[in-house]
Amino acid sequence: MENNTSTIHLDVVLDSNKIPETIHWRAAEGGVLNPAEAKAFMLSIWDLKENAALRIDLWTKKMMVDEMNDFFFQTMMTMADTYERATNQKELADEVRSFSKSFKQKMDEEMKKNQL
16 A cells, blocks of 8 residues: 655744744645745644644734734634534534634724724
């Protein structure tokens, strides 16, 4: 049986205070052959030994609050899609989507208040 390997490569450049300045990633199997710049990433891994979710959440100094709001909304919506595909629990996935839309509306309202 043939063993296929897929690699996702992340490079994070930190400033002297260990705050991310730049993030680049590439994934040849996904068609991203050359390093692409990103302002943030969230990586969740299920640790088999610990039976727990491990996370790495990083964002650069260039990431604006409105971008972070969009990033969270889109991430929560795609998490609902992933959950539905993995579990066939459409009703629960729809609850996550509904919460995400409500959360987005509140984020937008907060942004408007802060711009006044």
